[in-house]
Amino acid sequence: MQHCDLTIIEALDGLNKREFTSKELVQSCLQRIDQVDGEINAFITVTKELALDQAEEADKLRAQVKNLPLLGIPVGIKDLYCTKGIETTAGSNILKGFIPPYDATVVKRLKDAGAVIIGKLNQDAFAHGSSGENSDFGITRNPWNQDYVPGGSSSGSGAAVSSGMCLAATGTDTGSSIRLPAAFCNLAGLKNTYGRVSRYGVIAMASSLDCPGVLTRTVEDQALVLKVIAGHDPLDSTTLANEVPNYLKSLRVGSRTVSGRPGKDIRIGIPQEFFVEGIHDKVRELTQQAIERYEKMGFVIEEISLPHTKYGISTYYILCLSEVSSNLARYDGIRYLASMRKGDTIEDLYLDTRGQCFGDEAKRRIMLGTYALSAGYYEAYYDKAQRLRTLVKNDFNEAFKKVDIILAPSSPTPPFKIGEKVDNPLQMYLSDIYLVTVNLAGVPSLNIPCGFVNKLPIGMQLIGPQLSEELLLQVGYTYQQETDWHERRPNVAY
């Protein structure tokens, strides 16, 4: 096991005990990138010199006993996040060469906490995807088995952390995109409450659904990083003003632990609609085993209903794609680099730039959204979906009157093969079936590993009411103390 295979908590311990330096840690990650990223393709840009400089700086600060929460820890940034002076493409050709003049708030907070930015991670272009196959910069492969997808859209983030190219990576979850790659790559991935983390500087996909967050090896690491990035931001008017708890501290103290029974009084709801057709047998079995383990620990298990689950995909995709069509209108060949100026009029400029520089999935989504919002169709699609969103949200409100947390599989199937769903966009959208209703309701959900099928990781979600991250992390941590799925590492050839 190399330094790059450590968790953040372990690495901080090693750094603080002077067992190794941040420079050595970063070099270990860079070496891993050299060894395996040619095949995996997790990174679009590796900022090697910058990272080594930042690492040296971190070592100096540590010597001065400066105690920053992520001092010297190498972190990857999904290419959807603006990084000042560093190319930011969102995985799309239309932004190739784009150099943002500012940092996203999340990036700034990570840097202020002493993190070392090691590079920009590959993703489905504009976050449009659930597999990592929609990037204009090549497919990302799952380090657990390179014939399989790592999940998307934060595909590079999932692949990089699980293979030790960095110790944490930022992602965004609009309909699945942190939790699915976390599930497919054996990681902890928290889609936090909408508004908990600032979207400033994160290239917008669907503004009422986008949730920035991170992928880490463990729940403990999640707790540490969430404290760094969460909180009100005057630059994002949709952020919540609620105080940010010390998640790591409360994780360890475990306020509900009573005489060795961590689950006392905590009710876990199992949504019956998630366990009908379409779920892979082994996924059902492993999820059931996880439920039984919680029951043994003293948690109370109850069956609940989320009756509008089956409308989740329709509702989500209509709303999301409508917002996408609006957010991507800004790529006009005038302000963000890509430009096809052969035509005579401004109309030609738009048509050619967007026609030639957007990938297939971006075009599909923009057009679907445009259709759903256009005169004559607005009521039947967009307005209808907004009303269904209310019903989906109510399902969760009602459920949380009966239970504290909902437990569900993150994906109906194990990771699928590269190419398996690429020609059938609707099939691809349906991979998100257990994930999207969470985004519609704006509630938090934590994916944690819960087993393997044919050596491919499976994950489960812990879903809670708005601003219940503390509870989700505690309950997730409890599971990780009893199991060791999260300690496994893929056998990356090196």
Next chain:
Amino acid sequence: MSEYILTKAEVQRVAKLARITLSQEELAKFQKQLSAVIGYASQMNEVNTDSVLPTAQVTGLKNTYREDSPQKDQSLNHRQALANAPDQQDGYFKVKPVL
């Protein structure tokens, strides 16, 4: 009579609204794919939403304001704002004729 929910003309209309040029091949491909997704989405009609209010956002926040004054450390200067412009002149974004 088209076998797909969207006719080619409708796909073309939508593409024009979205300011995207499509090749003939793309037109055929997208007709099939868009129709499949819209067809699936029609399932929403199974639910009676007559007395349900729409949800636009889930934070419950209203009227988040700030002082209308320049914030120097948050502003970009001309040079920064135009840094990614493919075509510029005298500190302006340069475009083809609009009219």
